Amino acid sequence: MSKFIRAILYVGLALAALTFIYPFLWMASSTLKPPGEVGSLALIPDRATLDNYRIMWGRAPFGRALLNSVLVASTVTIAVLIFGSITAYAMARLTFPGKRALNAATMAVLLVPGQLTLIPLYTLIVQLGWIDTYAALIVPYLFNATAILMLRQFFLQIPQSLIDSARMDGMGELRILFTIFWPLARPALAIVAIFTFMGSWNEVLWPLLVVRDQHIMTLPQLLTVFALGGGAGTLGVSLAAAMVLVVPVVAAYMFLQRYFIESMAGAGVKG
Amino acid sequence: MPSVTFDHVTKRFGDVVIVEDFNLEVADGELLVLVGGSGSGKSTLLRMVAGLESVTSGTIRIDDRDITHLAPRERDVAMVFQDYALYPHLTVRDNLSLGLKLRKVPKPEIARRVAWAAGMLGLEALLDRKPKQLSGGQRQRVAMGRAMVREPLVFLFDEPLSNLDAGLRAQMRIEIGGLQRRLNTTTIYVTHDQVEAMTLGDRIVVLANGTIQQVGRPIELYRDPVNRFVAGFIGSPPMNFIEGRLDRNGGAAFVADGVRVELGGEREPVPVAAPVTLGIRPEDISLVAAGMATSPVSGTVVLVERLGGTSHVHLDVGPNRLMAAVSQEQLPAVGERIEVYVPSARVHLFDAGGKCRTARP
Amino acid sequence: MRAEARSGTLLSAPYVLFLLAFAAYPVAFALALVLMHWDLVTTPSFAGLDNVKLLATDTRFWQAVGNTFVFLGLHLPLQIVTALALAVALNRPMMFRAFWRAAFFLPVVISGAVVAILWNALYATDVGLINALLVKAGIAPVPWLTDPRVAMAAIAVMVTWKNVGFYVIIYLAGLQYIPRSCQEAIELDGATAWQRFRHLTLPLLLPQTILVLTLSTINGFQLFIEPYVMTGGGPLRRTFSVVLYMYTNAFSYQKMGYAATIGVALAMIIGTVVAIQRKVVGTAEAL
Numbered sequence: 001m002s003k004f005i006r007a008i009l010y011v012g013l014a015l016a017a018l019t020f021i022y023p024f025l026w027m028a029s030s031t032l033k034p035p036g037e038v039g040s041l042a043l044i045p046d047r048a049t050l051d052n053y054r055i056m057w058g059r060a061p062f063g064r065a066l067l068n069s070v071l072v073a074s075t076v077t078i079a080v081l082i083f084g085s086i087t088a089y090a091m092a093r094l095t096f097p098g099k100r101a102l103n104a105a106t107m108a109v110l111l112v113p114g115q116l117t118l119i120p121l122y123t124l125i126v127q128l129g130w131i132d133t134y135a136a137l138i139v140p141y142l143f144n145a146t147a148i149l150m151l152r153q154f155f156l157q158i159p160q161s162l163i164d165s166a167r168m169d170g171m172g173e174l175r176i177l178f179t180i181f182w183p184l185a186r187p188a189l190a191i192v193a194i195f196t197f198m199g200s201w202n203e204v205l206w207p208l209l210v211v212r213d214q215h216i217m218t219l220p221q222l223l224t225v226f227a228l229g230g231g232a233g234t235l236g237v238s239l240a241a242a243m244v245l246v247v248p249v250v251a252a253y254m255f256l257q258r259y260f261i262e263s264m265a266g267a268g269v270k271g
Numbered sequence: 272m273p274s275v276t277f278d279h280v281t282k283r284f285g286d287v288v289i290v291e292d293f294n295l296e297v298a299d300g301e302l303l304v305l306v307g308g309s310g311s312g313k314s315t316l317l318r319m320v321a322g323l324e325s326v327t328s329g330t331i332r333i334d335d336r337d338i339t340h341l342a343p344r345e346r347d348v349a350m351v352f353q354d355y356a357l358y359p360h361l362t363v364r365d366n367l368s369l370g371l372k373l374r375k376v377p378k379p380e381i382a383r384r385v386a387w388a389a390g391m392l393g394l395e396a397l398l399d400r401k402p403k404q405l406s407g408g409q410r411q412r413v414a415m416g417r418a419m420v421r422e423p424l425v426f427l428f429d430e431p432l433s434n435l436d437a438g439l440r441a442q443m444r445i446e447i448g449g450l451q452r453r454l455n456t457t458t459i460y461v462t463h464d465q466v467e468a469m470t471l472g473d474r475i476v477v478l479a480n481g482t483i484q485q486v487g488r489p490i491e492l493y494r495d496p497v498n499r500f501v502a503g504f505i506g507s508p509p510m511n512f513i514e515g516r517l518d519r520n521g522g523a524a525f526v527a528d529g530v531r532v533e534l535g536g537e538r539e540p541v542p543v544a545a546p547v548t549l550g551i552r553p554e555d556i557s558l559v560a561a562g563m564a565t566s567p568v569s570g571t572v573v574l575v576e577r578l579g580g581t582s583h584v585h586l587d588v589g590p591n592r593l594m595a596a597v598s599q600e601q602l603p604a605v606g607e608r609i610e611v612y613v614p615s616a617r618v619h620l621f622d623a624g625g626k627c628r629t630a631r632p
Numbered sequence: 633m634r635a636e637a638r639s640g641t642l643l644s645a646p647y648v649l650f651l652l653a654f655a656a657y658p659v660a661f662a663l664a665l666v667l668m669h670w671d672l673v674t675t676p677s678f679a680g681l682d683n684v685k686l687l688a689t690d691t692r693f694w695q696a697v698g699n700t701f702v703f704l705g706l707h708l709p710l711q712i713v714t715a716l717a718l719a720v721a722l723n724r725p726m727m728f729r730a731f732w733r734a735a736f737f738l739p740v741v742i743s744g745a746v747v748a749i750l751w752n753a754l755y756a757t758d759v760g761l762i763n764a765l766l767v768k769a770g771i772a773p774v775p776w777l778t779d780p781r782v783a784m785a786a787i788a789v790m791v792t793w794k795n796v797g798f799y800v801i802i803y804l805a806g807l808q809y810i811p812r813s814c815q816e817a818i819e820l821d822g823a824t825a826w827q828r829f830r831h832l833t834l835p836l837l838l839p840q841t842i843l844v845l846t847l848s849t850i851n852g853f854q855l856f857i858e859p860y861v862m863t864g865g866g867p868l869r870r871t872f873s874v875v876l877y878m879y880t881n882a883f884s885y886q887k888m889g890y891a892a893t894i895g896v897a898l899a900m901i902i903g904t905v906v907a908i909q910r911k912v913v914g915t916a917e918a919l
Contacts, residue, residue, distance in 0.1 A: 016718060020736055023750055023751075083647070089643065091644065094637075094639055096636070112659060112899070113854075113899045114854065115853070115895045117658035120665060123670075123672065124661070126672055143650045172639075173643065198741060204745045205879075209883070220743045228861060241749075245743055245745070253734075257734045260737070260741055261733070261734070
């Protein structure tokens with residue numbers, strides 16, 4: 001390729017990258033600007049201020065929402081890892097009646113569009129009396145078909161002799177799973193952990209259905225409600241609220257970028 | 272030292288019979304080799320002793336204790352796997368000690384046993400390495416060490432050498448044999464390789480289609496195979512077979528196209544003219560008439576393979592191909608028509624069902 | 633082994649119960665709700681085919697379906713072209729390759745709610761970044777989200793921006809499997825860069841294109857948070873999506889039976905559209 005074309009390529013890529021990164025930088029800087037400055041293109045505010053954050057923090061329980069989000073996303077992630085690998089282990093390495101049907105059912109679950117089950121799931125939560133509880137946000141996510149299939153695929157590659165040997169050493173099935181399989185499956189577990197956490201952390205629609213109480217709301221939900229309800233008042237304030245949600249994810253993304261890409265792509269392609 | 276008894280052991284998967292009515296007693300301290308092709312049921316038998324495979328009917332005992340339905344951990348047997356089954360995330364030391372830790376063996380005792388096994392196997396310098404950092408032969412030794420430290424009643428080996436290259440395989444074969452004699456632990460060893468079976472086994476069980484073909488000391492199987500399967504399976508290079516029939520004109524003889532072999536010695540009666548198969552080992556055929564009673568067979572040399580010490584001479588005899596393993600230096604040329612000599616005392620005859628009719632006292 | 637069957641049953645039992653409660657029951661109940669009137673407070677009553685009849689003549693529902701198709705018509709070509717272009721540009725040894733890839737992927741990891749709020753700000757008529765750029769270039773500002781003619785297009789651009797990094801990864805994976813020898817052969821045949829793309833890369837990426845098409849179609853039918861946050865379905869209901877309409881029926885009007893009917897209809901529409909797409913693209917491959 002000629003140098004000229006190469007140069008054009010790099011300029012094009014840089015422009016493209018800028019359209020993906022600049023809005024976030026602009027968002028970050030806008031949160032530090034007083035209302036009069038927000039519309040400006042400049043990234044460095046003339047008079048930097050934390051007022052937007054102060055206003056946001058005062059108007060809605062964002063601290064509580066942050067804790068809720070951490071609690072819900074962590075619980076869901078740990079549950080998906082533990083329950084998912086127990087299920088995947090049984091489906092990959094044990095023979096029991098109904099195993100094939102279970103496999104087929106898991107595939108089928110992936111094909112059912114979420115919109116079909118959204119309303120009945122909501123009515124189920126109402127009937128269980130779980131509206132405005134953490135259970136509503138957590139229990140429907142305890143198992144994840146995509147995670148189970150990914151882990152199952154990974155577990156299928158582990159040699160049978162390791163299981164045999166462990167059994168002769170006197171290990172039970174759960175012990176084999178957690179002391180032999182887990183250390184071997186670390187990459188798969190990391191991938192599952194990331195896409196589960198991300199999915200839970202970013203979820204908006206479901207919390208909007210089952211939670212009305214501000215004190216149970218997760219961060220993206222409170223953010224949406226806050227921005228919509230006019231509680232924010234100015235653009236700077238609502239962007240400040242969005243920053244609270246974005247910063248932890250972007251920080252994690254910068255360190256674990258490869259895992260993020262692999263895991264979101266993997267989950268999407270399989271799911 | 273304990274014995275292992277198989278009593279009418281049968282294994283089925285649905286309608287498929289894997290092992291059929293298997294009866295055998297493995298003596299104290301004996302190294303018994305189960306040999307056969309794939310699908311013969313040899314690995315299934317071993318895994319039934321380990322408790323990794325259920326028994327459809329029959330019982331397996333160690334000494335007088337019925338272990339048929341015990342969980343693997345309750346059987347006090349240790350197994351060396353084909354792919355070694357080393358835990359990849361643990362060091363050699365931890366691999367060796369894990370089984371003992373799980374059995375709540377006291378720490379000093381674990382350390383003593385690990386040191387003992389490492390010393391016997393030459394693993395002292397490798398104790399802190401992970402399996403990935405070991406060569407094939409070293410991994411094999413760790414796998415054996417893991418079985419040894421358990422000080423089990425019975426050792427089970429499942430094709431332990433088949434993942435090694437030829438040179439290492441011969442070396443490890445010698446090590447395993449030596450180790451087993453020193454430890455004097457009752458051992459069941461599964462392989463598809465008849466050379467391993469011949470060199471290692473106190474006794475050999477030849478299996479095909481889930482049933483015992485023959486049980487005996489290696490030399491017995493070599494000299495007196497009970498059927499054509501065993502005759503063809505044991506011995507390298509394999510026995511020559513020629514299809515033909517019996518002729519009793521002027522004394523019993525085997526005849527086929529271009530071949531007539533006079534038969535001496537005691538023979539089980541086979542109807543004249545019934546189809547029979549003659550078997551003769553390559554090393555029993557000679558290029559020169561020797562002292563004993565022999566029959567000349569003439570053929571055309573099609574290939575001469577010089578292996579150094581011995582040479583393989585391939586002949587076309589009518590429609591049949593014969594191979595002679597000879598040790599002399601003077602060899603015929605390809606295309607030459609020569610006579611070879613088949614000693615009647617070394618001939619095996621098999622009837623149409625494959626059963627051997629040349630019983631020897 | 634009997635013990636193994638016991639462990640297997642035991643270990644998979646929680647998942648079986650979960651599937652029954654949170655997968656099988658909702659699907660069955662969705663179908664049952666189609667035949668019911670229910671406001672979540674009083675006891676559900678049998679509705680016969682009322683919901684289905686209502687759906688068939690409900691212009692708001694069909695407008696939402698139409699809006700979603702408009703969205704797909706804008707979004708799908710844009711999504712495929714940008715993803716493909718970026719992937720092909722990245723598919724060579726180059727400086728900062730990981731950085732470019734990470735930059736394009738960044739919006740994928742961000743919550744849709746944040747993206748909607750951010751773009752709300754970018755699109756803002758008076759203080760938005762985009763209009764500020766336009767003004768700088770001497771162009772009159774555009775009321776992106778309040779002009780009925782451009783609102784849906786604005787949302788389509790935003791959704792494309794959010795998801796393109798994900799599809800770039802899919803295309804990059806596909807590009808890795810195009811054998812070097814094929815590329816060299818076609819170069820020796822004297823093909824120009826465009827011909828190489830047209831006759832080698834594009835046909836060999838067909839499986840990835842089908843995947844991107846399917847995933848972005850399914851994703852497109854789920855359009856909810858963007859109009860919910862940015863336009864509330866307006867202006868003139870032009871950005872009202874099917875899921876937003878379902879949500880409104882369930883939570884503003886408490887019509888669970890009808891909302892479930894919309895869900896079932898939407899699932900059927902998605903299934904049909906994806907099947908047609910696969911058939912058409914599959915036929916194109918055969919030609």
